[in-house]
Amino acid sequence: MSLSHKIISTPDDVLTIGQLFVAVSITTLVFYSLYRWLLPKPIPGIAYNPNATKSLLGDAPSMIKEVKLTGQFRVWCAKQVKLMNSPICQVFIRPFSKPWVLLADFRESKDILMRRREFDKSSFLAQGMACMGSFHGIYTTGDKFRSNRQLIQDLMTTSFLTNHVGPAIYAKVLEVMKLLELKMELANGRPFSVKKDFEYASLDVMLEFAFGQNWVHTATGPQVELLSKLSASDVKLDALDQPVNFPMVPIVDFLHSVYEAPEIVEKTINAIMPKLQTWWWSKQSWYKHIFDEKERIMKDQVAIGLKNYRSGHVKTGIEHMLLREGTRAEKEGREPDFDSEVFRDELFGDIVGGHHTTSGAMMWLAKYLTELPQIQAKLRSVLYETLTSAKEEARLFTVEEIRRANLPYLDAVIEEMLRINAVTVTREALCDTTILGCPIKKGTQVFFVSNGPGFLSPSIPVDDSTRSSTSLEAKINATWDETQDLTIFNPERWLVRKSDGDGLLAEDVEFDGAAGPQLVFGLGRRACWGRRLAYLEMKTMIAMLVWNFQLLGTPPALSSHAGLEGIARVPQQCYLRLSKL
Numbered sequence: 001m002s003l004s005h006k007i008i009s010t011p012d013d014v015l016t017i018g019q020l021f022v023a024v025s026i027t028t029l030v031f032y033s034l035y036r037w038l039l040p041k042p043i044p045g046i047a048y049n050p051n052a053t054k055s056l057l058g059d060a061p062s063m064i065k066e067v068k069l070t071g072q073f074r075v076w077c078a079k080q081v082k083l084m085n086s087p088i089c090q091v092f093i094r095p096f097s098k099p100w101v102l103l104a105d106f107r108e109s110k111d112i113l114m115r116r117r118e119f120d121k122s123s124f125l126a127q128g129m130a131c132m133g134s135f136h137g138i139y140t141t142g143d144k145f146r147s148n149r150q151l152i153q154d155l156m157t158t159s160f161l162t163n164h165v166g167p168a169i170y171a172k173v174l175e176v177m178k179l180l181e182l183k184m185e186l187a188n189g190r191p192f193s194v195k196k197d198f199e200y201a202s203l204d205v206m207l208e209f210a211f212g213q214n215w216v217h218t219a220t221g222p223q224v225e226l227l228s229k230l231s232a233s234d235v236k237l238d239a240l241d242q243p244v245n246f247p248m249v250p251i252v253d254f255l256h257s258v259y260e261a262p263e264i265v266e267k268t269i270n271a272i273m274p275k276l277q278t279w280w281w282s283k284q285s286w287y288k289h290i291f292d293e294k295e296r297i298m299k300d301q302v303a304i305g306l307k308n309y310r311s312g313h314v315k316t317g318i319e320h321m322l323l324r325e326g327t328r329a330e331k332e333g334r335e336p337d338f339d340s341e342v343f344r345d346e347l348f349g350d351i352v353g354g355h356h357t358t359s360g361a362m363m364w365l366a367k368y369l370t371e372l373p374q375i376q377a378k379l380r381s382v383l384y385e386t387l388t389s390a391k392e393e394a395r396l397f398t399v400e401e402i403r404r405a406n407l408p409y410l411d412a413v414i415e416e417m418l419r420i421n422a423v424t425v426t427r428e429a430l431c432d433t434t435i436l437g438c439p440i441k442k443g444t445q446v447f448f449v450s451n452g453p454g455f456l457s458p459s460i461p462v463d464d465s466t467r468s469s470t471s472l473e474a475k476i477n478a479t480w481d482e483t484q485d486l487t488i489f490n491p492e493r494w495l496v497r498k499s500d501g502d503g504l505l506a507e508d509v510e511f512d513g514a515a516g517p518q519l520v521f522g523l524g525r526r527a528c529w530g531r532r533l534a535y536l537e538m539k540t541m542i543a544m545l546v547w548n549f550q551l552l553g554t555p556p557a558l559s560s561h562a563g564l565e566g567i568a569r570v571p572q573q574c575y576l577r578l579s580k581l
Contacts, residue, residue, distance in 0.1 A: 004221065008473055016044060021406070038056055038095075038096055039053055039054070039055075040052060040053045040055075040056075040058045040092035040099060041053075041099075042090060042099065042443070043090055043099060043101070043438065043439060043440070044438075044439060045437070045438045045442075046086075046088055046089060046090045046099075046101065046438045047084040047085075047086035047088070047089040047090070047440065048084070048089060048090045048091070048099070049080070049083070049084070049091070049344070049498065052091070052092050053092070056095055056096075056273055057095060058091070058092025058095065058099075059080075059091045059092045060092070060093050060094070060095070061094055061437075063076050063077070063091070063093060066079070067270075070562065070563075071562065071563060071564045071565060071572070072448070072563055072564070072569065073205055073424065073565055074423055074424050074450075074451050074478065074565055074569070075451070075539075077091075077102050077127070077424060077447060077451075077452070078104075078449055078451050078452030078456070080102060080323075081102055081104040081449055081452045081453055081460075082329060082452060082453065082457070083120075083401070085451065085460065086460065087103065087104050087105040087108075087436065087454075087459075087460045087462050088101065088102070088103050088104075088105070088435060088436050088438060089101075089102050090102070090473070092339065094559060095409070096442060098443060098444050099444070100444075100445045100446075100447060101435065101440065101444055101445070101446045101447065101553035102447050102449050103435060103436075103446055103447065103448050103449065103454075104448075104449040104452045104453045104455075104460065105436070105454060105459070105460070105462055106454045106455070106459075106517035106519070107467070107471060107474075107476065108435065108436060108462070108467060108468070109425075109448040109450075109470055109519060110474075110519075110523055111467075111468055111470055111471035111474060112427060112435070112446070112448075113425070113427070113448070113519075113522060113523040113524040113526070113527075114523050115395065115470040115471075115474070115524070115574075116433075116468065116470065117430075118427055118429060118430050118431050118433045119143050119427040119428065119430065119433075119446065120140045120427060120428060120430055120526075121138075121139065121140045121141065121145075121428065121526065122426040122427060122428045122445055123428055124269070124274065124428075124445060125269060125306040125426055126139070126140075127137045127180065127268070127269075127274040127275055127278070128265055128266075128268040128269030128270075128271075128274050129265050129269075129283075130274070130275070130277060130278045131261065131264050131265065131268070132261070132265065132293065132344065132345060132349045132352070133341060133345035133348075133349075134148070134341050134342045134345040134346075135148070135345050135346055135348070135349030135350075136148035136149055136152075136346060136349070136529075137349060137353070140430075141299055141525050141526060147529075148342060148346050149529065150324065150328070151321050151324050151325060151328075151342065151343075151346060151413070152317075152321060152324075152346060152347075152350065153324070154320045154321075154323075154324060155209075155317050155318060155320060155321075155323045155350075155533075156529065156530065156531075156532050156533065160320065161532060161533065163538060164209075164212070164315055164316070165205075165208075165209050165404055165533060165536065166399055166540075167399050168205060168208035168209065168212075169205050169208075169399075169537050169540050169541075170398075170399035170402075170540060171208075171534060172201055172204045172205050172208065173201065173540050173541050173544050174544070175201070175204075175218075175220050175221065175224060176197060176198075176201045176220060176541070177544055177545070178224050179197055179220060179223055179224045179227065180194065180197065180545075180548075180549065180578060181548075181578075181580065182224065182227040182230075183227065183246060183578075184578040184579075184580065185550070186227065186230060186232060186234075186235045186244065186246070187235070187237075187244040187577075188232070188237060189240060189577070190238075190240055190241070190242065190243065190244045190577065191241070191243045191244070191554045191555070191558055191575040192239060192243055192244045192245075192246065192575065192576065192577075193243060193245075193573070193574065193575050194363070194366065194574055194575065194576050195464045195571075195573065195574045196223075196248065196362060197220070197223075197341075197364070198359045198362045198363050198541075198574065199219075199259075199355070199359040200219035200220045200223065200251075201219075201220055201359070201362075201541070202226075202354070202355045202358045202359035202362070202537065203219050203255060203258060203259075203355045203359070204218050204219050204220050204221075205355075205358075205537055206258075206350070206351045206353065206354045206355045209316075209317050209349050209354070209533065210301070210316065210317040210318055210350070210351055211301050211304075211305075211316055211317070211318060212315055212316035212317075212319075214301060214304045214308075214316060217252045217254070217255070217299065219251050219255055222249035222251075223248060223249055223476055225249075226247060226249050227246060227247070230247075241555040241557075241558075243558060243575055252294075253289075253293045254293050254294065254297040256290070256293075257290045257291070257294045257297075257356060258291045258348075258351055258352055260290050261290065261294075261348075261352045262352055262356045262366060262566060262567050263566070264281070264287070265566070265567065266352060266566035266567065268281075269332055269566075278317065292525070293346055294344075295344065295383065298343075298344035298347065298348055299344065301318055301427070302318060302322075302338070302343050302344060305318035305319045305321075305322055305580050306322055306338055307324045309323055309326070317347060317350075318343065318347055320326075321343055321346070321347065322336075322338060322343070325337065325338065325340075325343075333378075338490075350529075350530065353530065354530050354533060354534070355566065356566075356567050356568055356570075357534065357567060357568040358533075358534045358537050358538065359416065359533065359570070360568045360569065360570030360571070361414075361417065361421070361538055361568070362419075362537075362541050362542065363570060363571050363574040364417045364420075364421050364436070364571060365413065365414065365417050365538065365541075365571075366541050366542075366574060366576060367552065367559070367561070367571060367574060368413075368417055368489050369413075369542070369545075369551050370551040370552070370553065370554060370559075370577075371553075371559065372489060373551075375413065375489070375491065376546060376550075376551055378409065378411060378504055379409060379410060379542075379546050380546045380547070381504075382409045382410065382504050382505060383397075383407070383543055383547055384408060384547075385505055386405050386406070386407055386505060386506070387401055387402070387405060389401070396544070396547065396548070397547070402539065402540055402543055402544075403536075406506040407506070407543075408504070408506055408509050408510055408511035408577050409491065409495070409504040409505075409509070409511075409540070410539060410542065410543060411494070411511040411513075411539075412491035412492065412493070412494040412495050412511055413491045413511060413542070414535065414538050414539065414542070415494045415511075415518070415525040416490065416491045416493065416494060417489070417518065418518065418520040418521075419455070419516065419517075420451075420456070420487075420489060421520070421563070421569045421570050422450040422451065422455070422518070422519055422520035422566060422569070423450075423520075423565055423566075423567075424447045424448060424449060424450060424451075424476075425447075425448040425450065425519050425522050426445060426446065426447050426448070427445075427446050427448075428443065428444070428445055428446070429441065429442055429444045429446065430442065431444060434468075435468075436462060436466040436467065437463075437465075437466035438466075448519055450517070450519040450520070454517055455517050455519075456487050457486055457487075458482040458483075458486070459482060476556075477514050477515075480493055480515055493515060493516055494512060494513065494515050494516070495509040495510065495511060495512070496509065496510045496511075496515070497509055498510055498552075519535060548580065548581060549578045549579065549580060549581060550578070550579040550580075550581055551576060551577070551578065552577040552578065552579055553577065554575045554576070554577050558573060558575040559573075559575070560572060560573055
């Protein structure tokens with residue numbers, strides 16, 4: 001009786017179950033609606049991967065898998081463009097954020113970079129570079145950007161490069177040649193890594209550029225000193241194709257700071273929440289040590305530079321910056337601010353950027369010349385026939401001879417290397433606008449893909465009616481034959497023949513840097529500030545390397561073209577096997 005009574009007399013229980021069902025249904029509906037609302041929202045009219053819009057993570061898993069495999073975001077971007085067969089497409093990388101737009105059309109990319117003011121510095125890149133402080137590269141193209149650029153404008157003049165930087169590069173490259181010769185002799189026909197050698201050489205160049213003789217610690221010098229004391233018995237030699245490993249002298253802490261800074265930038269840019277990551281890292285002892293050391297050395301060097309400037313001796317990069325500030329302050333009727341962090345942050349950023357990018361470029365050049373002996377032989381012949389006095393006198397060319405030499409084939413070799421290894425340039429829409437007729441909302445990140453169609457494969461056709469008015473009005477160049485294999489390293493793409501035959505001297509050919517699409521240094525107001533310095537360093541290093549040595553083949557295991565992508569694309573390995581000429 002009591003059990004029956006319980007079952008029959010508890011209508012409240014039935015009501016509770018009903019209420020629970022309704023609550024669960026409403027909750028499920030709310031969460032499902034929230035889930036649907038949080039799913040990636042495509043921009044109308046722009047191609048995308050439909051499967052990516054069915055997951056909160058969008059395209060991120062696919063991208064992360066590719067980057068883990070190749071170390072390169074640009075490879076994944078090019079694959080998306082080809083997969084969607086569209087010059088403009090969109091990908092969903094950061095959850096709950098606007099899609100990123102990939103643009104693989106050089107003509108429209110050039111137009112945006114050079115003429116369309118509604119695009120500027122990407123905010124997510126600026127957040128990733130927060131550790132660089134008041135460096136011009138983190139700012140949009142406003143007053144702060146222009147002020148910093150004004151401070152360093154004297155450092156790319158012909159007089160500064162000729163009188164200060166050129167001789168410094170020549171001296172540092174000579175030191176590298178001595179190091180390579182020591183390694184060649186000790187290796188006895190075996191390959192050896194030159195990755196650190198190029199990195200240290202470029203680091204020494206940038207320090208000389210910034211501080212001159214005020215800085216006494218070099219990266220390459222101690223390595224030369226160490227190896228010069230070794231004998232054959234001190235080096236372990238294995239089979240002829242096995243690389244020889246050489247001991248290395250540790251570099252001083254400040255040079256470690258220069259090494260670590262770009263890695264911090266790259267990891268922060270790739271973080272889901274860059275601001276939070278920067279804040280968290282700033283509390284860590286290792287992070288503090290890197291930037292405390294940077295501050296200590298930069299303050300010391302600014303103080304030395306200021307003393308020299310006030311005594312009338314202006315030679316180095318920092319001294320020219322102080323001179324520029326003094327002149328600017330006088331013109332503006334104010335006291336110069338020589339204690340500003342801008343001097344420290346700006347020059348440190350220039351050192352980091354110049355070292356990291358140029359060293360990687362020189363590694364790629366060495367690899368291509370090793371793998372393509374016919375191009376190496378052509379380049380050596382051009383050098384010998386152009387720098388005839390040095391060749392006839394059986395000596396190395398001077399700094400003045402290489403500076404004045406007209407070497408279109410060397411220029412073409414460098415440009416072709418840059419073309420194949422360009423990283424993706426990024427901009428952000430500052431307002432609602434359009435690209436190729438498609439709506440682009442304010443805050444959208446636009447990536448200019450420079451390793452896909454139009455660069456390393458034939459262009460995807462574009463309806464000209466969708467182009468911007470400035471794009472349509474601009475002169476069309478960079479229209480070489482796309483039926484050729486654009487993935488092959490062929491420097492002669494960049495040469496215009498002046499005479500019949502197959503000669504490669506200045507009287508036979510002319511270098512045309514606009515012959516094909518190129519975005520490696522960016523374009524327009526934000527184009528790479530240090531481009532002239534980079535070319536001077538690459539030109540001197542590669543000319544001296546080919547003049548002094550024959551670059552012999554290396555085994556496949558040491559000849560990978562795998563790269564690591566960040567501020568620049570650098571090879572994961574770089575080995576040489578040398579023979580003295």
